[in-house]
Amino acid sequence: MFVVALTYKVPDEIVDFHRPAHMAWLKDAFDAGVFLASGRRVPATGGVLLSKVDRETLDNSLAKDPFFSNGVAEFEIIEFTATTVADGYENLLEK
Template structure:
């Protein structure tokens, strides 16, 4: 499983300009099963994506993100193995 942390590199008005295309991309990737969760960081300095896809699929997906292709954000990818989860989230366990 992967946590992707996005940090904005440009002023807020540029982020806002690219946000609709980014959100359309996020929806497409949810529909394709790449992402399990997403949201804004607090404070709003970027975002976070949770992915259960393999690394090659995730990398290909991120390369299509308008925030990536337009240099809006830096991406940090953290891989982890979920070994414990709350009840109801057993689908997140690495088997």
């Protein structure tokens, strides 16, 4: 499983300019099953994505994100194995 932490590298007005294209890309990625969850960081310095696809699929998807292709954000990808989860989240466990 992967946690992708995005950190904005540009002023807010540039982030806001690219946000509609980023949100369209994100919807397509969710529709394709790439992500399990997403949201803004608090404070709003970037975002976080949760994915359970393989690394190649994740990398290919992230490369299409307008925040990446336009240099809006840096991406930190953290891989981990979920070994314990709360009731109802068993789908996050490795098989």
